[in-house]
Amino acid sequence: MDYGVREPARLGQTELPDGRLLGWAEWGPADGTPVLLCPGAATSRRLAFGGAAVDAEGVRLVSLDRPGLGASDPAPGRTLTGWATDIRHFVQERGLHAPSVVGFSQGAPFALALAAHGLVSAVAVVSGSDELAHPRFAHSLDPQVRGLVDAVAADPAAAEASFADFGSADALWDLIIMTSPEADRTVYTDPVFQAAFRRAMDEAFGQGPAGYARDTVLAMGRWPFDPADITVPVDLWYGQQDTSPVHSPDLGESLARTIPKATRHLLPAAAGSLLWTHSDAVLRSLLAHVR
Structure with a gap:
């Protein structure tokens, strides 16, 4: 089956004000409607979505490597606020007027x-990680995830070192397959998709595990912004069959109540891989x- 993974039309790096390089990949027409992509945990800019729909809808899809992953230089101690500062410069340099953004899985807080x-002018959160450290999830997290959240709260530096010790493309792949339902394993182990997914993971860890470890600390900690202050439209996409313990524990229900212009799309037959199984609906x- 075609899950919409394609080779990028354009690859590059953009220099940031402090001299670091930010890696990116693009699909679709260069003059198309700009849509940024914040990929999931430990995957590089090369794993996109949408396939032929990107061209058909006139979308300029721009996937971004976070610092320390893939083709982006590291930024030790970086924050979600620092990420926004980087992207403010990036969109100006690349001429991306009023882009929207898709955040998949661990990419959700970055989006x-x-x-x-x-x-950005609008957001699509797809199978997104929620603010797991928020008190509203105090009693609903998977016990292992609760342990990770508590570890980050108690000693962020020690937790980051622990994530780095664990992090590798093989370890993350095994964890994804182990915690995914059959609907997701069908997608992830499709020969074409698996090759693209594994290559993106290998690229993400090309500089070592530090980038992944920092991402995980940021995802497991409190967000430095209040989602209630977000004023643009936000689509929250979740599959009811999603079994990932690090996605939203309530499949976006409480987040939809918090963000003023949020719309929750809960798909009964879908799982965590819906970015690739329902990409047309997400894009439209x-x-x-x-528009």
Whole structure:
């Protein structure tokens, strides 16, 4: 089956004000409607979505490597606020007027940070990680995830070192397959998709595990912004069959009540891989907000 993974049309790096390079990949027409992509945990800019729909809808899809992953230089101690600062410069340099953004899985808080800083016109959170350290999830997290959240709260530096010790492309792949339902394993182990997914993971760890470890600390900690202050439209997409313990514990229900212009799309037959199984619907809904 075609899950919409394609080779990038364009690859590059953009220099940031402090001299670091930010890696990116693009699909679709260079003059198309700009849509940024914040990929999931430990995957590089090369793993996109949408396939032929990106061209058909006239979308300029721009996937971004976070610092320390793939082709982006590291930024030790970086924050979600610092990420927004990087992307503010990036969109100006690349001429991306009023982009929207998709945040998949662990990319969700990075996408929402861009909205909180007024950098995007709309957001699609797909199978997104929620603010797991928020008190509203005090009694609903998987016990192992609760342990990780508590470790980050108690000693962020020690937790980051622990994540780095664990982090590798093989370890993350095994964890994904182990915690995924059959609907997701069907997607992830499709020969074409698996090859693209594993290559993106290998690239993400090309500089070592530090980038992944920092991402995980940021995802497991409190967000430095209030989602209630986000003023742009936000689509929250979740599959009811999603079994990932690090996605939203309530599949976006409480987050939808918090964000003023949020719409929750709960798909009964879908799971965590819906970015690739329902990419047309995600794109169409996002574009409806910005066109």
